[in-house]
Amino acid sequence: MEEKILIIGANIPGLSAGCYGQMNGFDTEIFETSYSPGGDCTGLFKKDYYFDTCMHWVSGTRHGNGYFNSMWRELGALDRVPVLTQDLFMDVRTPAYPHFLVYTDADKWGDYLLSLAPEDAEKIRELVEDIKSLSAMQVPDKAVELMGIRDRSALSREFESYKIIFLKYVRKTVQDVASGFRNAQIREGLVHGFSGEDLPALSMVLLLGQFHGKNAGWMKGGSLLFAKRIADRYTGLGGNLRYGKRVKEIVVEKNTAVGVKLDNENYYPADIIISAIDGKHTIQDLIHGKYAARELKMINNLNASKLYTPAIQVSFGVNKNFSQEPHFTRFTLASAVTFGDVEVKNLAVKHFCFDDSTAPAGKSSVSVLFDITPEYFTSLYRNRDQYNREKERITGDVLAYMNFFKPGFSRAVEATDFSTVWNVLHHTGNWRAGYEGLFPLTRNSRFMSLSKTVPGLKNFFMIGQWLSPGAGLPALARHGRDVMQMICAAEKKVFTARIPEESPEN
């Protein structure tokens, strides 16, 4: 009889594990609290507008370009969907410089940077060449947990040409890289554009490499349809997707996970259990802190700065056409503005006019995103009435700001959505409303993440944002593929993955 695998969470890593489980002959079932797939990877329709609350770009969108593209095609994510790419990635506006542009093509960006700062010609060329080199980098097919000495030395040979670039950036922040430029506009643009005080410089060059290689794009229709396509692939492969089912406990006997208990006390036995949900919730609540005690202690001792901060997104459907404007603008303000009780100094404004399915012709779907502290999030969450009042205040203040930025903006607003604070906690159950897990740290700190197996607990695996700090959707979907490779290896089965036949070329 096929082995039974229960997966907790129909987010992207959970759905991916389910798809690969089905492809490899397991009998899988996914339990998901909410009534739609994707977790954070979602969006919503209001009136004639679509508001995306997740992806802005996803790596692996270029057809035939290695591991991630194959993975998305195996998962049906690229099925019958155009990929839209951008020439301009971002416009960075700071008090001192009204514009600092970041182009997706590294050569074009290099020419732009040279026009700003001939004095930095050498540094600019170096950065551009590093981005271009990394654009060709591929990742191995095999899960790192399964790699033996031979695989590792083959990998190390393959990565030889990237080693110097990796070593150059791996322990640095964007701020460190920026400080190497003489030109103040470049320094400021990099730091504010890429949240440079903390962000590892390697994340920046890898991302720009993906853009340069035309391998990072937006799949038409955004996050909601992206998640639905993967969910359809899962059910099309025979998977059993159970919505409205909240797992409250992983049942353990003799140090082996043997099933799950739902909120309604129903018990479901299984041979293997995979949790794709919040790492702290899994360890603390689902296995009652009985295993991974060291990891739980580490999480409980974490300083908030080592977690991604939660964010608020206010979205507007606007009867104005912003298609001639940069689709992604990052603002750093001279002095903080207050939105409700939140002091905001940095905010991101996006419009989605490049995708005609997000708004009627001549109109725009616009989102304003800014960080909040986990404490503010928690205080709001305690009281629903207070939350609703604060939501109104914040939305009003954001509108006032948008009027200043775009005169007449509020008069043209036809639909509004306020998301993330309440929604993230209720929708995903994530600790402190996080959406990218632990922060990828650089120098002076250990790189912390959880691993896919929990010491001492058999037949149990963990995947999701807590295992890849700062990761986006490709790394998370990869967890599902990796974990199924690990399960197949333990069962002495050959792992197989296949692309559905109807998948067209992009």
Ligand SMILES: Cc1cc2nc3c(=O)[nH]c(=O)nc-3n(C[C@H](O)[C@H](O)[C@H](O)COP(=O)(O)OP(=O)(O)OC[C@H]3O[C@@H](n4cnc5c(N)ncnc54)[C@H](O)[C@@H]3O)c2cc1C
């Ligand atoms: C604003 C924003 C922008 C982003 N931009 C990008 C981007 O540009 N590119 C990119 O690649 N990625 C992007 N991401 C994605 C992000 O980086 C993460 O990949 C993603 O949000 C992490 O989610 P996850 O899959 O680990 O889990 P989550 O999305 O948190 O999903 C957890 C799931 O588990 C379910 N669940 C929780 N508890 C239980 C339980 N007890 N029983 C059953 N089910 C349960 C929840 O309902 C939910 O469906 C963005 C995310 C956000 C929020």
